[in-house]
Every structure is written in C-alpha cells, then in structure tokens.
Amino acid sequence: MSTTNNGQPEARELKKGSLAAFKGLMPFLKPYRNRFLIAGIALIVAAGSTLAIPYAFKQMIDLGFGANAGVRSATHVNQVFLALFAVATVLALATAARFYSVSWLGERVTADIRNAVYSHVVQQSPEFFETTKTGEVLSRLTTDTTLIQSVVGTSISMALRNVLLFLGGLVMLFVTSPKLTGIIIGLLVLTVLPIVIFGRRVRKLSRDSQDRVADASAMAGEILNAMPTVQAFTHEKLEAQRFGGSVEGAFSTAMRRIQARAFLTMLAIVLVFGTIVFVLWLGAHAVLEGSMTGGDLGQFILYASIVAGAIGALSEVMGEAQRAAGATERLLELLAVRSDIQDPAQPQALPPRAANGAALSLADVSFSYPSRPDTLALDHVTLDVKPGETIAVVGPSGAGKTTLFQMLLRFYDPQSGAIRLDGTDIRLLDLHTLRGAVGIVPQDTVIFSADAMENIRYGRADATDQEVIQAARLAAAHEFIERLPNGYKSFLGERGVRLSGGQRQRIAIARALLKNPPLLLLDEATSALDAESERLVQGALEAAMVGRTTIIIAHRLATVQRADRIIVMEDGRIVETGNHQSLVALGGIYANLAALQFHNVHVTH
Known part of the structure; x- marks a missing residue:
C-alpha cells in the first residue's frame, strides 16, 4: 500500500x-x-x-x-x-x-x-x-x-x-x-x-x-x-x-x-x-x-x-x-501503511565479528527528510572508519550529526550513495542483524516504566542479573542503583521521573554496554552528567571502546580530544577532518568552536 x-x-x-x-x-x-x-x-x-x-x-x-x-x-x-x-x-x-x-x-x-x-x-x-x-x-x-x-x-x-x-x-x-x-x-x-x-x-x-x-x-x-x-x-x-x-x-x-x-x-x-x-x-x-x-x-x-x-x-x-x-x-x-524501510527479500549475513570492531564506510551519501525534501540533511558525505577506530563528529546544530546516526541505524535510506558495515551494504542486511550490531546511547534517554534491572536488560533480553549488574558497574550506575529503596528492583517511574538526568544517562550507557555491539554510537553520552559522574563514565566508556568501533557526537569538545579522528560537519557536509591539534592549527570551524569553549572554561575558572 x-x-x-x-x-x-x-x-x-x-x-x-x-x-x-x-x-x-x-x-x-x-x-x-x-x-x-x-x-x-x-x-x-x-x-x-x-x-x-x-x-x-x-x-x-x-x-x-x-x-x-x-x-x-x-x-x-x-x-x-x-x-x-x-x-x-x-x-x-x-x-x-x-x-x-x-x-x-x-x-x-x-x-x-x-x-x-x-x-x-x-x-x-x-x-x-x-x-x-x-x-x-x-x-x-x-x-x-x-x-x-x-x-x-x-x-x-x-x-x-x-x-x-x-x-x-x-x-x-x-x-x-x-x-x-x-x-x-x-x-x-x-x-x-x-x-x-x-x-x-x-x-x-x-x-x-x-x-x-x-x-x-x-x-x-x-x-x-x-x-x-x-x-x-x-x-x-x-x-x-x-x-x-x-x-x-x-x-x-x-x-x-x-x-x-x-x-x-x-x-x-x-x-x-x-x-x-x-x-x-x-x-x-x-x-x-x-x-x-x-x-x-x-x-x-x-x-x-x-x-x-x-x-x-x-x-x-x-x-x-x-x-x-x-x-x-x-x-x-x-x-x-507500509514502511519504506523493509528487510531485503534475501538478506545477507555479516562476516564474523572482528576482535577490534566493525569497519564502516559511507560512499557519497546524500539524504533529505521526507518532510523537508528540498533541504539536504546530508550532502555527498564520504567517510571510511577502520575497525576499532574512535571518530568524533562535531559541528553546529543542524549540521547533520544526528541524521548521520539515523542513517547508520537505517531509520532512513539515503536518496543516493551507500553505507556499508564490514563491507556489506546495510540495505542488504536484515534490520535485526544490522541494529543488533549497533549500540546507541541517545541524547534524550528513554527510561521505561519498569525497575532498574529490566531497564538495563532492555539492551539484551537474555542477559543474566549478574551481567546486568556488571554493565551497571562499567557505566558507574551500580552505586546509585544500590541506594534506591529496592535496589535493582526499584521502579523508576514513568519516563524515569524518579532519576536525575545524569542517572538516566548512566542507565542508557549500561544498556548499550550490555548489548556489547561491534559499533557503538554515542550521542552526547555525557552531556547530562556532573563533573564527577562524567569522569567516572568517561573512564567506563574508554574501557568499553576497546574492541569496538565508536562514533561520538559531542558539543563539548573536551570529551572528543582523545578521539583518533575528529570530523567537522556543517550544512550536511564534512568540511574538516583531523585530530584536535591539527584542526586547531587549521584555524577553521573547529578552531573557532574550541576557542569559544576553552575561553569560556578559562573565564569560568
């Protein structure tokens, strides 16, 4: 239909x-x-x-x-x-x-x-x-x-x-x-x-x-x-x-x-x-x-x-x-109503998982949202990510960073170009296979009307209680969960109203870690954390990045300085690529963003 x-x-x-x-x-x-x-x-x-x-x-x-x-x-x-x-x-x-x-x-x-x-x-x-x-x-x-x-x-x-x-x-x-x-x-x-x-x-x-x-x-x-x-x-x-x-x-x-x-x-x-x-x-x-x-x-x-x-x-x-x-x-x-995103008639299988994560490539990808067909959210984007590499994506609001994540999860298909995971076009993969290989920590954390144990277990339905607790420890969530009235059996309220923003974020991180995917997407994963929690979670995330490919969206540049590469996007295009030092030396968009943020930090202190 x-x-x-x-x-x-x-x-x-x-x-x-x-x-x-x-x-x-x-x-x-x-x-x-x-x-x-x-x-x-x-x-x-x-x-x-x-x-x-x-x-x-x-x-x-x-x-x-x-x-x-x-x-x-x-x-x-x-x-x-x-x-x-x-x-x-x-x-x-x-x-x-x-x-x-x-x-x-x-x-x-x-x-x-x-x-x-x-x-x-x-x-x-x-x-x-x-x-x-x-x-x-x-x-x-x-x-x-x-x-x-x-x-x-x-x-x-x-x-x-x-x-x-x-x-x-x-x-x-x-x-x-x-x-x-x-x-x-x-x-x-x-x-x-x-x-x-x-x-x-x-x-x-x-x-x-x-x-x-x-x-x-x-x-x-x-x-x-x-x-x-x-x-x-x-x-x-x-x-x-x-x-x-x-x-x-x-x-x-x-x-x-x-x-x-x-x-x-x-x-x-x-x-x-x-x-x-x-x-x-x-x-x-x-x-x-x-x-x-x-x-x-x-x-x-x-x-x-x-x-x-x-x-x-x-x-x-x-x-x-x-x-x-x-x-x-x-x-x-x-x-x-039939979704435009359908499983292929004869889906292909992903190759066996490599020890250091998944390879990812975008080849000349262009995309416009159906509600805004005249505006390119992604404009001829080409990007190759090696297995185990950590890529940070930065840029002003509306640059196309979140759209990039939606494309990787195949929530939408590009109008032109191709996205490949471990060499396979993601349109040839079963949706469950593709999304099972990708873990995401979204900016707006979703907490379900269930207890803490079940909220984390949403990352992998067959996980044992011990595996859930281990994921919570890695995400620096174990301590605050233990302090809840019923510990891991505590009901978190509709949409997590009983938790702070930072606590909800750590639940989401634990959920992604429990899934243990070869490709990890972090969308402002530490944006709602205080300084102490950010330090704890940043350490947990760095440990979690070992053995997998990671793409990070961040407005706070302090969280991306240690990335292998930084991709700067503007108006749906990749306009700069490099590490922190090379991009600052370039004197472009990233250098301006860095100057503004680090200047503000300096003034604050």
Missing part, C-alpha cells in the same frame, strides 16, 4: 461503502469459522423458535376461544401452552448459546486486531511517526477497536437474527394473508429509500466524530508528556482551554451524529409502523366481514410485529455498523 507525502494512505475502494470496509476484517474472522458455525446454528434455532410463537397463539385463539370452543378444546389449549413453553425453553437455550459465542468472538477478534495494529505500528520507520500523532494511534487502538468489538460481538449477530426474523416473518405473512402482505410490502419499499439516503449522512458524521476524538486524544498525550515545560511557562490554563476547545469540537460533531441517528431512528419507526398500522386496520375490517378468522388476524399482527421489530432493529444495527465502518476504515488504513 502506498502512502501520500504526508504519510497517510491513499484513498481506497473500501471507502465507497460500509460493507466494503468490513471486508478487511475477514483475515481476522477466518480462524474462528467453527465458532461462527456454532453461533449460526444457535441463531437459526432461536429465530425459528421466535417464528413458531405466533402460530401457537393462532391455534390457542381459534381452538380455545373460537365459535366451536368446547370441552374438547381445553385439551388443545393445554397442548398449545405446553408447546409454547417448550418453544420458549428452546429459544432461551439457543439465545444463550448465541450470546456466548458471539461475545467470545467479539473479544477474541478485537484482541487480535489490537495486537496486529500495535505490532504493525512498532515496525514503522521514523517517517511514519513524523506525520502521525501518537494519540491518534492510541485512539485507534482503543476507541476504534471497541466499536469493532461491538459489531463482531453484537451487531453482526443481531443483524443476522433480524434478517432471519424479517424473511421468516414475511413468508408467514404471505401464508396468513397474501393480499394484506402485498399491500404492506409495497408501502415498505417506499419507506426504505429515505432511510437509506439519510443513513449515508450518519456514516460520514460517524467517521468525523471518531476523527475529532482522536485529535483530542493526540493533544492530551502531547501535553501530558510535556507537563514540566507547560508548568514552567505557566500555560496550564491555556492548555486546559485548548483541550477544552478540542473536546467541545468532538462533542459538537458527536451531537450532530447523535441527532442524525435519532432522526433516522424516528423516521424508520414512524414510516414502518405507520405502514403496519394501516394494513392492520384493513385486517380488522376483514375479520368483521368474515374473510379472516380472529386467529389469523392475531397471527398476522404478531408476524407483522416481528417484521416491524426486525426492520427497526436492523436500522439501529445499521447505525452502529455505519459508525464501526468508519472505525474499521481507520484501522485498516493503519494496517495498510
């Missing part, structure tokens, strides 16, 4: 109608065919039992209360009531079986869809998350899947049940009185057209309503993740007002949908029941004239009620189906 420039899927055929939208659910329904069969049998038995009840009433009226009623008819009445109770018992058992089966299906299919959507989303490239709000994805995972649960677990069953009741009731109406039934069908056909036309408007409003709810969720998620900033700038009331406006917009859209559905329901009931009342009026006159029995009219009334009730229920179900169709489209859109 292709996507548009803004990352959204192109319009698809399924948007033409709600039934087409539900076709996309078939892969999730097929594994449970047996359950559907059980539910279908129970459904048919329940519908048949319901349709048998009016006939029993006809027998009761004609045999028990008709002109020929007598002593002998009491036996028939008793038999009819016993049969009626037996039918009711069968109806109860079949209804319970149908309810259990379809409810199980609704829960199971919804869980499968949630798993499929989440598994699909987490495999998308960063380009997807540039254009899609997290809150919108969460809304689709929760609200939209709940609507689908309602359809699979209730609405489909109700729709089939009422279709059976409608068709069966219609047949019995013909059997009872073909003339009256012909009149009622002709009038019902005239009532269906306005209901169908107005139903389309309900469907559009249903989709708009879901979109507004997703917008509100996205806004709430964004603000809640930035509460320290919001409160620091005293924007609490402003953000509350913004969210309130978004909620009110969603409410207004929902009210339009509710009003449209209410009018649709009213229209359906008035038209359908008006038709039935008119026909029953004709039937009453037929009884008075002697062309129908009282039992026939009673039976006709009950079957007409069943048919009318089925039509009313179907209009209600259609309203739910219209709403769920919009939710289904949104989920299928999410599942249809």
